[in-house]
Amino acid sequence: MSEEQVIRVRDVMKPDFDMVDGMDTVETALGKNMLHVETKCLIVKKRNPDDEFGLVMLSDIARQVLAVDRAPERVNIYEIMTKPAFTVSPDMDIRYCARIFSRFDLSRAPVVENGEVVGIVSYTDMVLKGLKRKRQTA
Numbered sequence: 629m630s631e632e633q634v635i636r637v638r639d640v641m642k643p644d645f646d647m648v649d650g651m652d653t654v655e656t657a658l659g660k661n662m663l664h665v666e667t668k669c670l671i672v673k674k675r676n677p678d679d680e681f682g683l684v685m686l687s688d689i690a691r692q693v694l695a696v697d698r699a700p701e702r703v704n705i706y707e708i709m710t711k712p713a714f715t716v717s718p719d720m721d722i723r724y725c726a727r728i729f730s731r732f733d734l735s736r737a738p739v740v741e742n743g744e745v746v747g748i749v750s751y752t753d754m755v756l757k758g759l760k761r762k763r764q765t766a
Contacts, residue, residue: 637725638718640757641739641747647671650682650706654693657684657705667748671738672709680712681738681745715740718747722754729754 644664648657650672657670672682684705692708693700715738716725729735729751736750 635722635758636718637716637720637722637739637749638747640722640753641718641749642667642753643747645669645671645738645745645748647673647745648684648705649673650675650704650709652705654689654700654703654705654708656701658689658700667736668750669736669748670705671713671745671748672705672711681715681740682706682709682711683713683736683738684709685736713738715745716749717741722758725749726751726754 642664645667646662646664646669648670662670668686670684672684674681682705688708688710689700692698693703714728714732714734716728718739718741725737729737736748738745739747739749
């Protein structure tokens with residue numbers, strides 16, 4: 629009887645992500661800070677140690693700025709972000725992460741270890757990287 633290999637979030641997450649300040653405008657955040665477009669989101673920094681991380685998806689910008697014809701230079705990130713962001717541990721089994729995503733209708737989440745963001749994980753990462761890795765070890 630073979631033991632099934634556990635694939636963890638850290639095995640499939642993207643270690644590159646973009647962080648912005650909640651006071652940044654959408655224009656500034658997209659222009660200066662969005663270097664990793666493949667993550668499709670921006671992580672909003674904590675204001676202090678007791679604060680929580682926020683998250684802004686490109687779809688949030690499309691719905692709350694572009695679609696309603698708001699000027700990106702006049703909209704601050706804090707106005708459109710989701711806060712607190714739902715975060716996951718890098719040691720979590722991707723099967724449980726996928727269940728959380730399904731239950732709470734998420735598509736991506738910051739990966740937090742020891743109070744610091746270490747990456748970002750999405751359904752795409754879990755499916756494409758996780759299942760591919762599982763097939764290679766089988």
